[in-house]
Amino acid sequence: MLIESRRRAYLCAMQVVHWLPRAELPFAAPSRPELLLPQAPVEDIEFDVRPAAPSATPPPAAPQARSGERPKIEIPRPASTAKPAPKAVEAEEAAPGVRPAPVPPPRFALQLLRAGSCLLLVELATGQPFQSRDPSYLLLKDMLRAAGLPDAPQIIGEPVRWPLLVRGNMDQGPEAARDFVQGFIQARLEETPCTCLWLVGLPALRFAAEVQTEAYYQELKVDGLGDAWALPGLELLMDEPQRKADVWQAMRQLMARWKSVE
Structure with missing residues (x-):
């Protein structure tokens, strides 16, 4: 009770x-x-x-x-345990923006040749070295004869192929390709100077002289490489034969440069 x-x-x-x-x-x-x-x-x-x-x-x-x-009953609530956002996430939220897409490495193959007092950096459209009966090589021999140079050019080294590596973390973008091509030519010029450097094909123009197709048929001054002559690729000359007249007209104005050395 x-x-x-x-x-x-x-x-x-x-x-x-x-x-x-x-x-x-x-x-x-x-x-x-x-x-x-x-x-x-x-x-x-x-x-x-x-x-x-x-x-x-x-x-x-x-x-x-x-x-x-x-009466109200107060229920104690646990303190917030939210973890702070990582610094990388905070940086992205603070400065939102679209990241630029990585530039893929350019792909090309170039062959360096010597004919008399001239060096020729020629695009290999197929990526394979010249063969004696290739139509593009026969066209190059015709151009050398018309220029008054030996029509059996000497092949210097292996073709320059880009990208150098299939895998790896090495920078193989356009700037790295330009530095490599220019360094390769400068090393050959230190061995034997030349009176004029023929740049045949768009990759040769882009990565040796940093110019585009608008420079075709023109004479160029390239830092570290000297005097150069910009030409369309051999495959383009075969596909568009009317361009050969422009090549011949520009060649007549430059022929005295290398003929005076003989």
């Missing part, structure tokens, strides 16, 4: 504000008839819960209850 003070403590813990027993409770305080009458809402009712006898561990203090309103 419960004494009145302990009963009220249990009821407060269960958040029961008003209650009436169905039967007479032993040791209970007499009922208050005014609780059965309709009354205005009570703002605050304080319960003085005290133990019947002093104990070593006092019971917890009874919370204050408010009529007609359920």
Whole structure:
């Protein structure tokens, strides 16, 4: 059996504000008839819960209850454990933009030849060295005869093929290809100088003199390489024979340059 003070403590813990027993409770305080009458809402009712006898561990203090309103129970929430964003992600968010696509390495093959006092850097359209009966090689021999140069040019070294490596992390972009081709020609010029460097084909123009097709038939001054002459590729001359007239006209103006050395 419960004494009145302990009963009220249990009821407060269960958040029961008003209650009436169905039967007479032993040791209970007499009922208050005014609780059965309709009354205005009570703002605050304080319960003085005290133990019947002093104990070593006092019971917890009874919370204050408010009529007609359920007390709010605060549930502690764990602190946020969100990890900081990596620096690389923060940098991308701070400076959004489209990254430039990597430039693929150019692909070409060039053969260096010597005819008299001239060097010839010629595009190999098929990527294979010249053969004695190749139509492109026969056309080159005809051009050398017309220029007054030996029609059996000397092949210097292996063809320059780009890219150098199929795999690897080495830079093989256009700038690296230009530096390699120019360095290769400069090394040959140190061995034997020449009066004019023929650049035959677009890859020879791009990676030896840094010019494009608009320089065809023109005489050029190239830093580190000296005087050069820009020509269309042999395959292009065979596909478009009308270009041979432009080659012949430009050749007549330059012939004195290498003939005076003989």
